[in-house]
Amino acid sequence: DTAVSQTPKYLVTQMGNDKSIKCEQNLGHDTMYWYKQDSKKFLKIMFSYNNKELIINETVPNRFSPKSPDKAHLNLHINSLELGDSAVYFCASSQGGRGSIPEETQYFGPGTRLLVL
Amino acid sequence: DQQVKQNSPSLSVQEGRISILNCDYTNSMFDYFLWYKKYPAEGPTFLISISSIKDKNEDGRFTVFLNKSAKHLSLHIVPSQPGDSAVYFCAATSGTYKYIFGTGTRLKVLA
Numbered sequence: 555d556t557a558v559s560q561t562p563k564y565l566v567t568q569m570g571n572d573k574s575i576k577c578e579q580n581l582g583h584d585t586m587y588w589y590k591q592d593s594k595k596f597l598k599i600m601f602s603y604n605n606k607e608l609i610i611n612e613t614v615p616n617r618f619s620p621k622s623p624d625k626a627h628l629n630l631h632i633n634s635l636e637l638g639d640s641a642v643y644f645c646a647s648s649q650g651g652r653g654s655i656p657e658e659t660q661y662f663g664p665g666t667r668l669l670v671l
Numbered sequence: 672d673q674q675v676k677q678n679s680p681s682l683s684v685q686e687g688r689i690s691i692l693n694c695d696y697t698n699s700m701f702d703y704f705l706w707y708k709k710y711p712a713e714g715p716t717f718l719i720s721i722s723s724i725k726d727k728n729e730d731g732r733f734t735v736f737l738n739k740s741a742k743h744l745s746l747h748i749v750p751s752q753p754g755d756s757a758v759y760f761c762a763a764t765s766g767t768y769k770y771i772f773g774t775g776t777r778l779k780v781l782a
Contacts, residue, residue: 585768
């Protein structure tokens with residue numbers, strides 16, 4: 555049983571297209587995240603959602619729109635894809651998110667490798 | 672501005688020896704630190720963590736040390752095993768639903 559799953563695993567698309575990446579967690583967690591790992595391997599937080607509400611938005615272009623239909627899902631929709639969007643996108647979840655106790659450890663999905671041509 | 676830095680991109684260690692991975696941070700508001708391990712084509716997996724009220728946390732072969740005055744933490748793996756070969760990320764948070772990750776250190780344990 556996969557705790558945090560993402561689809562698709564690979565995504566190759568043309569510049570200007572709109573695409574979505576889906577994330578689901580079956581851990582009963584109430585906080586979910588999206589991270590971007592760029593070509594320099596820098597893992598940078600994009601969004602945090604707690605109980606379906608946006609908590610953190612790290613100056614991500616508004617072409618990126620997260621949507622949380624319920625606590626177990628956090629999807630990422632990207633409009634007008636650009637070359638610089640090519641990266642690996644990781645979804646994660648945790649119980650809570652204040653991060654100060656071991657029980658709030660994040661669990662990561664396997665990543666979605668996005669290539670924009 | 673990179674608040675969490677791992678200055679060694681790679682490290683090679685002989686099997687059975689100690690691996691020491693280092694991490695520096697700049698934000699004094701960070702109060703919880705974590706280490707993650709990542710294999711190729713997989714997401715990071717949690718390894719060990721430490722609260723800022725402690726200076727050491729041990730879990731089996733893994734020990735994390737925190738030096739708050741130096742804003743430095745390190746992960747010790749002893750004895751190192753070939754299965755430990757992976758990329759290790761340190762991360763920090765100030766309890767705001769936001770985790771800041773370092774750029775990772777690739778550890779290679781030689782058999």
